[in-house]
Amino acid sequence: MPHELERLEHETYMPAPQRGTLILVEREEILAHQSHRAGRRRSSPASKPSSVDLPEPDAPTIASVSPPVTENVTSCRIVSEPVVSATVFPNDSTSRMEVDMKSWIRNSWHKAALAACMAFMVSGAPAQAAPAVLVLGDSLSAEYGIARGSGWVTLLQQRLQKERLDYSVVNASISGETTIGGKTRLPDLLARHRPAIVIVELGANDALRGLSLQVTESNLRTIVGGAQKAGARVLLVGMRIPPNYGQDYTEKFFALYPRLAQEFKTPLVPFFLDKVIARQDWFQPDRIHPTAEAQPALLETVWPHLRPLLKAASKG
Numbered sequence: 238m239p240h241e242l243e244r245l246e247h248e249t250y251m252p253a254p255q256r257g258t259l260i261l262v263e264r265e266e267i268l269a270h271q272s273h274r275a276g277r278r279r280s281s282p283a284s285k286p287s288s289v290d291l292p293e294p295d296a297p298t299i300a301s302v303s304p305p306v307t308e309n310v311t312s313c314r315i316v317s318e319p320v321v322s323a324t325v326f327p328n329d330s331t332s333r334m335e336v337d338m339k340s341w342i343r344n345s346w347h348k349a350a351l352a353a354c355m356a357f358m359v360s361g362a363p364a365q366a367a368p369a370v371l372v373l374g375d376s377l378s379a380e381y382g383i384a385r386g387s388g389w390v391t392l393l394q395q396r397l398q399k400e401r402l403d404y405s406v407v408n409a410s411i412s413g414e415t416t417i418g419g420k421t422r423l424p425d426l427l428a429r430h431r432p433a434i435v436i437v438e439l440g441a442n443d444a445l446r447g448l449s450l451q452v453t454e455s456n457l458r459t460i461v462g463g464a465q466k467a468g469a470r471v472l473l474v475g476m477r478i479p480p481n482y483g484q485d486y487t488e489k490f491f492a493l494y495p496r497l498a499q500e501f502k503t504p505l506v507p508f509f510l511d512k513v514i515a516r517q518d519w520f521q522p523d524r525i526h527p528t529a530e531a532q533p534a535l536l537e538t539v540w541p542h543l544r545p546l547l548k549a550a551s552k553g
Contacts, residue, residue: 292347303542306519369430370543372395373419373460373471374410374438377509377535381412382521383528389535393543396536401548407432412508415442416456423460434546436539438474438509445478454493461501470546473498474506474539504542512538 241329270466351372372390374379380388394406407430419439426432429437438458443453457473464471470506473495478487491508513519527535 238287336516357472363521367403368433369405370430370434370436371407371426371430371432372410372436372438373423373426374436374474375407375414375442376410376412376526377414377441378408378410378438379414381526382523385534386422387529388430389532389539392532392536396540397547403435404547410438413442414439414448415448416453416460420456420459420463423463427469428465431467432464432469434543435469436472436474436543437461438463438476440490440494441476441478444476444482444486447482448485450486450489450493453490454497457497459543461497461503465501471501471503472506472539472543472546473501474505474509477508477510501552504546506539506542509535 296549308530336505370393372393374390378388378390380386380390388408390406390408390410397406407426411418416439419437427435437457439460440453440457443456461471473494477491477492480487482490494504495507497503508514513531515529516531517524519528519534520526521528
């Protein structure tokens with residue numbers, strides 16, 4: 238009799254599982270094993286397994302380990318630690334199930350890898366964003382007093398598309414902007430958009446406010462130099478102001494643009510309003526801001542100086 242008890246204890250002994258391991262067993266095997274153990278020995282495990290039964294899907298699912306809960310359930314039960322009551326002794330059924338599961342996992346990985354390769358071959362490498370043309374201007378470029386989408390900057394985007402030039406346009410113009418405002422905003426704009434080209438259309442509001450020409454020139458120098466240092470090509474847009482500000486002031490203001498262009502070896506639009514200044518009907522009642530009808534002429538003033546900076550889009 239003592240020998241019989243020792244034999245039974247030896248047969249029902251189950252080694253302690255390792256923490257975090259997952260064991261896959263079929264539901265029928267668990268129920269059969271638990272019934273078999275209840276008939277042979279009335280002892281219960283140290284703790285109960287945490288498990289979940291859900292309707293069986295069409296194919297097995299790989300569960301991730303997240304003790305002490307079960308992540309997913311298929312035709313097998315996945316039990317996380319502690320798993321003493323779910324441990325089974327090896328038999329033919331268990332071996333078959335393990336072989337089938339390993340085969341399914343291997344085939345699934347092969348199919349997933351093949352699908353990924355095919356998708357990459359179809360789409361190719363991730364498309365890079367089109368280089369940006371950043372317009373840093375004032376109300377003359379911010380569509381002041383005209384319908385949105387009718388300004389020369391919008392027309393520029395349309396021209397680029399028509400010419401099959403792969404560029405995006407970022408209009409960072411603000412009505413009333415001065416050179417100090419543009420200088421302050423530029424570093425963030427360069428960091429966010431990484432433009433290939435920067436069009437600088439600033440200075441008119443400085444002059445209209447009678448600000449120091451030395452300060453205006455210094456701010457424009459910082460703007461142009463900062464854009465070039467960031468790797469962008471710069472197009473400087475020159476302006477004139479009405480003669481009632483005094484001949485000396487107006488001439489010195491107009492002269493600072495070509496001086497900066499020569500200093501930084503950057504192209505220059507001599508006078509932004511050159512093609513519209515003689516058309517009084519192309520100005521709004523304030524006699525300062527061009528109308529929507531004048532916007533194509535503004536683009537035609539800028540385009541001949543901008544076009545050499547643009548690279549032709551790749552032909553494919």
